[in-house]
Amino acid sequence: MRKVLTIARREYAAMVGTKAFLISITLMPLLMFGGIIVAQWMERVPQAGEKRIAIVDGTGGQLYADLEQAVAQRNAMAAQSGGAAAKYVLEQFPSPQLADADRMTLSERVRTEALRAFVEIPAALLQPDAEASQRQVRYYAPNAMLAEERRWLEQALTEAVTARRLAALNLDPGVVRRATAPVAVTPLGLFKQSAEGKVIGAEQRGGLAGIFVPAGFMMLMFMVILLSAQPLLEGVMEEKNNRIAEVLLGSVSSFQLMLGKLLGNIAGSLSAIAIYAVGLYAAASYKGWLDLIPTDLVPWFLVFQIIGVLLFGAIFLAVGAAVTQAKEAQSLLLPIWLLIALPLFGWLQIVREPNGPLAVWGSFFPPSAPLVMTLRLASDAVVPPWQLLASLALLIVATAVGVFLAGRVFRIGILWQGKSPKFTEIMRWALRG
Amino acid sequence: MANSVELHGVTKTFGQKVAVNSLDLAVPERSIYGFIGPNGSGKTTTLRLILRIYQPDAGRVVVLGGDSGSVADDRLGYLPEERGLYKRMKARAVIEYFARLKGCYDCRPAIDEWLELLDATSFADQRIDSLSKGMAQKIQFITAVIAQPQLVILDEPFAGLDPVNLELMTAGVRRLRERGATIVFSTHDMHVAEQMCDTILMIFEGRKVLDGTLSDIQRRYPVSRIRLRLADGQSLPEPLPGVASCTPHQRHCICTLAEGWQPQEVLRQLTAVRTIEHFELLRPTLHDIFVEIAGPRSQEHGAE
Structure with a gap:
């Protein structure tokens, strides 16, 4: 056992005490959440200049006048909120209808960026009885589908046209607005009892928190599995290629070696979690979000995390031992990555229906169980205890079998030199020993 | 005198290639035993058979009195050909690590002594990947012998050393024997083999072509x-x-x-x-004998 601990200690130092660990532990959240952060940040960056849109108004200037007003309002609002967004400027096309030659000219202007887009408003838009195809407003731009201006225009035109239709029916727009005011359904958590027996009121699941807290826990687990499995693979390949393995196996059995490596790695993964936990705690208390963190989840999270690292760590060790070149390792690992990442494809559905069929079956499929159970437990739903226990039991059994089979591959592979074995051969090692 | 290692009719094949062919040998206790032979003749395979990294396809390998041991054996020390060290660790840490794995937990004084003996103290706190080949070779040698093994297996321990370091290293090997260890090493440096070995074994294409003491061998060659x-x-x-x-x-x-x-x-x-x-x-020097056996003429002969 002392030898196993010696190995664990070195593995821990080799994993945690490197620049690569520090770099990846900082880069990983950046890579995963960086997109969101950058997008938010970009919105605040002042956009210089203006966005000019040409309007071809078939309604004889009625709607154009409405749009002018809406634009003035919008620009004033944008200026108030910090002036980050670009100003919109409208220009009216002299004639109410376009020939193809005009469309060509306008398109050219968009291409040279003199215009952002041009819009054709048909005369029939204000006639409620006209056919839908004749009432179609056309928005021409290179990125028409995603353009923010198109969405704004849709809203502004809807309001303008609604107001005009109401006026035509002699209805007071104010009355109609009150009559059709939407009803809000506020998302709230459940009532809980505190340790002292006091009933704690329902906290408001502040919109996105109900989604992002489970997702955050899942991503944390995913990152830590990533972070700990990769060094195992690299470590065992170094030992194999540098013949260190032969010296090691002259001192300890392959089982002891593997055990030591896994233990060292679990310790390393716990360190990574500790670092993230401290960071998260600091960020949450700074933002006043401490209440949002489900602390009662932490023990379960750690249990599933440790087993997850054990299961995937063993598989990575076996792969590292079986191959001789990094390239071959990557191709063998591709399906395993997919298995690990499987819950990432369905996470939104699982958060939405934490006791739905996808969530339940995901909990009973061991490779995805750690991530899926974390999602379910972090959401507010009550996971039936039998499901929790069954998922855990299945996962433990699968991990034991996985570690055992990986151990066989590891034992044969680590001393295997020369040509890399085929996949079928690796499976034979695993099954026959 | 008892034997530390005995091979009886040992054969090992890899696919079609017969790496070691019904080999018999006996390494007397507390002796220095040299394997010589051209590249690819089966030296390393034989060493690995003794280490039990490989299992023989036929025959029996008896090491330190037992013939069914596992690879993990604290009585053995092994230096693989080149490499064998963690590149990103410091020299002293590597030695300490391997010593611990052999069950030697308090060996700082011994490490210092070996470092001193091999004139390696000056770079003991450098990372392995910053060491020259000769320096790394010395560190690797220390990792193999630090836990006082009874049997030391060295695969090409003297390859690529300059004369000064060669001298230090051979002194190290002799010292091991003085302390009661048995040393088996492979080399293709005939001069070293002649100087160091009590017994020499020459392998050629997986077969034993010569063994005995130097004077035995020379007597056989007129x-x-x-x-x-x-x-x-x-x-x-x-x-x-x-x-x-x-x-x-x-x-x-x-x-x-x-x-x-x-x-x-x-x-x-x-x-x-x-x-x-x-x-x-x-x-005839070993060199002459080696060339006579393994030279181009005999290889042609062997190919017939």
């Missing part, structure tokens, strides 16, 4: 060359019966005997016609 010096102003008669060829070497001549001739017959003939100042029988 003297085929003589070195002689004639009095000033004299030169060898031509032709000289019994001599196939002569090359001048400083003030001497080195003559290769024709087949079937004894040196004494040549000497008798020569004394009749010349004044001889120096006459010496040149025992």
